Amino acid sequence: MAREAYIFDAIRTPRGKGKKDGSLYEVKPVTLLSNVLCDLQERNRLDTSQVEDLIIGCVTPIGEQGGNIAKTAALAAGWDEIVAAFQLNRYCASGLEAVNLAAMKVRSGWEELVVAGGVESMSRVAMGSDGSPNALDPETSINTAFIPQGVSADLIATLEGFSREDVDRFALESQRKAAAASEKGYFAKSLVPVRDRNGLTILAHDEFIRKDATMDGMRQLKPSFEAMGAAGFDAIALTKYPQLKAINHVHSPANSSGIVDGAAVILIGSEAKGKALGLKPRARIVAGAVTSTEPTIMLTGPTAATRKVLAIAGMSLDDIDLFEVNEAFAAVVMKFQRDLNVPDEKVNVNGGAIAMGHPLGATGAVILSTVLDELERRNQRYGLATLCVGGGMGIATIIERL
Amino acid sequence: MSGFRYEKDGDKIVTISLDLPAGPVSSETISRSLDEVIARLESDDVAGVVIASGKEPFSSRASARELLNFPKLSRKDVYDRLAALKVRLRRLESLGKPVVAAIGDNALGAEFEIFLAAHHRVAVNRPDLLIGLPDVAAGLLPSLGGLVRLVYLLGLEKALPLLQDGVRLSPEKACEVGLINELVADADDLLSRAKTWIKANPAAAQAWDKKGYQIPGGTPAHPRIAQMIITAPAILRKKNDPTRPTQEAILCAAVEGAQVDLDSALRIESRYLVELLFSGAKA
Ligand SMILES: CC(C)(COP(=O)(O)OP(=O)(O)OC[C@H]1O[C@@H](n2cnc3c(N)ncnc32)[C@H](O)[C@@H]1OP(=O)(O)O)[C@@H](O)C(=O)NCCC(=O)NCCS
Numbered sequence: 001m002a003r004e005a006y007i008f009d010a011i012r013t014p015r016g017k018g019k020k021d022g023s024l025y026e027v028k029p030v031t032l033l034s035n036v037l038c039d040l041q042e043r044n045r046l047d048t049s050q051v052e053d054l055i056i057g058c059v060t061p062i063g064e065q066g067g068n069i070a071k072t073a074a075l076a077a078g079w080d081e082i083v084a085a086f087q088l089n090r091y092c093a094s095g096l097e098a099v100n101l102a103a104m105k106v107r108s109g110w111e112e113l114v115v116a117g118g119v120e121s122m123s124r125v126a127m128g129s130d131g132s133p134n135a136l137d138p139e140t141s142i143n144t145a146f147i148p149q150g151v152s153a154d155l156i157a158t159l160e161g162f163s164r165e166d167v168d169r170f171a172l173e174s175q176r177k178a179a180a181a182s183e184k185g186y187f188a189k190s191l192v193p194v195r196d197r198n199g200l201t202i203l204a205h206d207e208f209i210r211k212d213a214t215m216d217g218m219r220q221l222k223p224s225f226e227a228m229g230a231a232g233f234d235a236i237a238l239t240k241y242p243q244l245k246a247i248n249h250v251h252s253p254a255n256s257s258g259i260v261d262g263a264a265v266i267l268i269g270s271e272a273k274g275k276a277l278g279l280k281p282r283a284r285i286v287a288g289a290v291t292s293t294e295p296t297i298m299l300t301g302p303t304a305a306t307r308k309v310l311a312i313a314g315m316s317l318d319d320i321d322l323f324e325v326n327e328a329f330a331a332v333v334m335k336f337q338r339d340l341n342v343p344d345e346k347v348n349v350n351g352g353a354i355a356m357g358h359p360l361g362a363t364g365a366v367i368l369s370t371v372l373d374e375l376e377r378r379n380q381r382y383g384l385a386t387l388c389v390g391g392g393m394g395i396a397t398i399i400e401r402l
Numbered sequence: 403m404s405g406f407r408y409e410k411d412g413d414k415i416v417t418i419s420l421d422l423p424a425g426p427v428s429s430e431t432i433s434r435s436l437d438e439v440i441a442r443l444e445s446d447d448v449a450g451v452v453i454a455s456g457k458e459p460f461s462s463r464a465s466a467r468e469l470l471n472f473p474k475l476s477r478k479d480v481y482d483r484l485a486a487l488k489v490r491l492r493r494l495e496s497l498g499k500p501v502v503a504a505i506g507d508n509a510l511g512a513e514f515e516i517f518l519a520a521h522h523r524v525a526v527n528r529p530d531l532l533i534g535l536p537d538v539a540a541g542l543l544p545s546l547g548g549l550v551r552l553v554y555l556l557g558l559e560k561a562l563p564l565l566q567d568g569v570r571l572s573p574e575k576a577c578e579v580g581l582i583n584e585l586v587a588d589a590d591d592l593l594s595r596a597k598t599w600i601k602a603n604p605a606a607a608q609a610w611d612k613k614g615y616q617i618p619g620g621t622p623a624h625p626r627i628a629q630m631i632i633t634a635p636a637i638l639r640k641k642n643d644p645t646r647p648t649q650e651a652i653l654c655a656a657v658e659g660a661q662v663d664l665d666s667a668l669r670i671e672s673r674y675l676v677e678l679l680f681s682g683a684k685a
Pocket of ligand 1: 150210213214217218221224252254256258259358390
């Protein structure tokens, strides 16, 4: 029988507003991550000498997140010196890529116990501050028809005919679902408060949620990417999509993913290792997939990645009970649902990154823990997490609750 | 009853000085007194504020530890009290009116920290007076924002050695290193000099509250500061002074505070201090 990779535990910090007035701004990224590693260790009475590798997604790995934040945090957490660790960057897919890679390691038999996750302090290390030739090298930018992701999201909305009203309505639902889930304690299982060096709580809940969001309030907001579009990025987009006359800029701060700080980690291992350490599997990682699509529209990868992962698993869409589709922008999830005909009742049932924020490198692990918690709560079986990714990529993972 | 005297002159300049009632002095007494006097300043029509030395420096009435932890409190309580005190000093320094410290007596520890919230510091040039932040000797770091304000005022390179050595200097030396801005020879001139400064600087504010303020020498991201930070732990280890754990905490709190904004830095300062206070990492 094929070896399987199991999830023994999945935890995350709450997401703090990613600005100077956000609660987690005062917390260094290395501390954000090492604290959550300590929590994982404590919760599972984990002998860390049994962990073979720690894989941490981080999209802006410079300065305070630079070097190898994974190994640094493992040492800061006092984990056994035998634990190897590295940071990876597959843009917004990083946290889920870490999980998929951990599962591959375990399923290959080369490793038995791996921790995967991600960290991003967007308040301290700004998105894009690492520089990248896709935007900053003119030759590359020109040859690859680079446009910023917000304009890509508006391009999707224009092609699909999603109006401002449509995306705002989607965003309001995300807020409503997130507020309800947070209030009812649906996140309590995987949420570990961020504490200071004295054990005093710094943040215990997802603070980006706007309980009192209204359609009226959202309608007032200016589109965030209109100016960039007008400066010329619309023209680049229209060269690739000549069937359009103009880009309809519908995405605003209210219907785009929030800029936040956070970290998440997932304990993944083989059946034998779980038995030896007395760890009870919560889920089986059924399959994972990455792929890539047209880079200028950039954010349509979830559909392709979902088709691919289902094919790998030999499953059909109907087999999936719950989907977590990262709400990078409202149009991304709306297009995914339209492409695959997935009903609202199955998608982001507890809200998503529009309401709670998208801590880039951590999000993949965050939404996987969210779908696992919800499968357990509902007594359902299969969950699928997917994200759109820079460069046109898409990633998806299927888990089976046990 | 208020712990501060409050005297307003014909130019609408208010002089406040600490005049605590008899009995034990704690962070709570000071906090309550500050709250009252600042609320009064905020609602009064004032041209400026002089904070003068009280009739007796409170460092002579309570040790730093007693001040912070009287009666025996939990970590959370100490932290919350510090937070309240720091908010008060933030209110004072952002009153929108010039605030000048008039130092005519010893000003050590918490007392000097209050003076650091002033926009300008004048002291009497008496060689027997001591000014500074000696907390390290008690196994502590400054508690009322003194560590953070010293870093924001002087930069990491200059502030760190002062904090780690538990600086106690005569007014003249304190002026040389930048803890004091101005000296007067005669105690009788102190108030008038303070008031002259207020009249000449009606729009005074803290440098760090002005837009675009940069910590002298730069933040920890600056290559020269980064170089200093890389070797700092090794230097402390080599020195291996009895106060090393405290000096390490000072180093961490100062560097971390310089990476964020002032309000976050003040919280970080409190967190390290509370840890020291309860760990018993004594001198
Ligand atoms: C869209 C984006 C640029 C907005 O950034 P921002 O302008 O800094 O956003 P803010 O959170 O400050 O919100 C701006 C304003 O909208 C308001 N606002 C946000 N959501 C709101 C809502 N639901 N209802 C009412 N007002 C709202 C805010 O209060 C704020 O108002 P203020 O300026 O008066 O304070 C940013 O969130 C973004 O880039 N998101 C996408 C991140 C990303 O690309 N991730 C990778 C995915 S591929």
